[in-house]
Amino acid sequence: MPTSREDIAAANKRFGDLVSKRDFAGLAACYTDDAQLLPPGSQVVTGRPAIGPFWEAAVAALGVQAATLTTHELEVHGDTANEVGEGVLKTASGEAKVKYLVIWKREADGIWKMHRDIWNDLPK
Amino acid sequence: MPTSREDIAAANKRFGDLVSKRDFAGLAACYTDDAQLLPPGSQVVTGRPAIGPFWEAAVAALGVQAATLTTHELEVHGDTANEVGEGVLKTASGEAKVKYLVIWKREADGIWKMHRDIWNDLPK
Numbered sequence: 001m002p003t004s005r006e007d008i009a010a011a012n013k014r015f016g017d018l019v020s021k022r023d024f025a026g027l028a029a030c031y032t033d034d035a036q037l038l039p040p041g042s043q044v045v046t047g048r049p050a051i052g053p054f055w056e057a058a059v060a061a062l063g064v065q066a067a068t069l070t071t072h073e074l075e076v077h078g079d080t081a082n083e084v085g086e087g088v089l090k091t092a093s094g095e096a097k098v099k100y101l102v103i104w105k106r107e108a109d110g111i112w113k114m115h116r117d118i119w120n121d122l123p124k
Numbered sequence: 125m126p127t128s129r130e131d132i133a134a135a136n137k138r139f140g141d142l143v144s145k146r147d148f149a150g151l152a153a154c155y156t157d158d159a160q161l162l163p164p165g166s167q168v169v170t171g172r173p174a175i176g177p178f179w180e181a182a183v184a185a186l187g188v189q190a191a192t193l194t195t196h197e198l199e200v201h202g203d204t205a206n207e208v209g210e211g212v213l214k215t216a217s218g219e220a221k222v223k224y225l226v227i228w229k230r231e232a233d234g235i236w237k238m239h240r241d242i243w244n245d246l247p248k
Contacts, residue, residue, distance in 0.1 A: 036208070038223050040164060040244035075227075077201035082227050084160070084240060099162050101225050101242045103199075103206050116208060118225045120164035120244040 004076045007112050008083060008104060012069040019059060019067040028052035031114045032105050038118035063092025069100075079106040080115075087119065097122040128200045131236050132207060132228060136193035143183060143191040152176035155238045156229050162242035187216025193224075203230040204239075211243065221246040 002010070011030060018026040028048045031037075037045040037054060045054045058064070066089070073084040081104040089096040100119035104112045126134070135154060142150040152172045155161075161169040161178060169178045182188070190213070197208040205228040213220040224243035228236045 038208075038225065038244065041247060043247060044223060075204065077204055080199065080201055080206070082204070082206065082240070084162075099168060099242070101162065101227070101240060103225070116206070116225060118223070118242055118244065120162065120242065123165060123167060 004081060004106070004112065005071075005074055008074060008081060009071060011104075011112055011114075012071065012085070015069055016067045019055075019064060022056075022059065024052040024056040024059075027055045031117070032107070035113070035115050035117065038116070040120050062089065062096070064089050065092070066090040080104065081106075081112065086122070097124075128205060128230070128236065129195075129198055132198060132205060133195060135228075135236055135238075136195065136209070139193055140191045143179075143188060146180075146183065148176040148180040148183075151179045155241070156231070159237070159239050159241065162240070164244050186213065186220070188213050189216070190214040204228065205230075205236065210246070221248075 015027065015030055028051045031048055031051050033048055035048065035051060037051055039045065045051060068088045069085055071083055071085045075082045083102045083104060085100055087098045087100055098119040099122055100117065102114050103116040105115040106112050139151065139154055152175045155172055155175050157172055159172065159175060161175055163169065169175060192212045193209055195207055195209045199206045207226045207228060209224055211222045211224060222243040223246055224241065226238050227240040229239040230236050
């Protein structure tokens with residue numbers, strides 16, 4: 001059975017794949033029902049029905065072609081995990097880097113979903 | 125005995141008081157030894173000896189006169205707690221609002237310290 005660390009690494013890989021495919025329903029499904037995104041310069045985005053359209057608009061606005069998420073630190077506390085990581089976005093105008101903190105929840109079916117997701121820019 | 129929620133509310137109140145007093149050694153002491161700040165547009169700031177000077181420079185740059193932190197959500201998992209909240213900064217040029225996610229650790233002496241601290245802007 002894969003460890004929580006392996007599950008979350010796989011979920012992050014899948015997130016990048018879904019961005020490349022522009023599968024925004026699939027991206028929304030990476031989050032818990034009552035997840036919250038805390039994007040820079042924006043109000044909190046709450047719930048899966050708002051999260052898909054948020055990513056669709058953000059990917060379009062930046063011309064994101066690919067996203068790679070890398071875990072720097074992961075702490076698991078039962079069915080909750082705290083991840084610090086770095087994201088690299090390949091965009092129309094070059095590469096953008098962010099750092100992030102994500103609270104994951106393992107749901108009843110054993111699948112880890114993002115529950116709270118906040119990020120901000122790294123310097124160029 | 126105060127609850128973890130009360131302890132963390134008191135720690136946030138204290139953070140604001142220390143900002144007002146420009147007590148940057150005191151602010152650094154609100155963090156764990158190996159804490160990480162993830163400030164917007166900056167590399168990660170690691171460790172208490174770097175955190176005091178970071179806040180000193182940030183408070184000077186923005187002309188921060190007061191900071192008020194308000195918890196929106198707190199989840200406690202043993203000696204770790206995840207907090208989502210909002211900060212209001214009174215600055216030389218008006219009011220600035222941020223949202224944040226903080227991972228707290230309860231240390232051996234029972235004191236809650238900030239361990240991972242990331243934030244970004246709310247819209248004006």
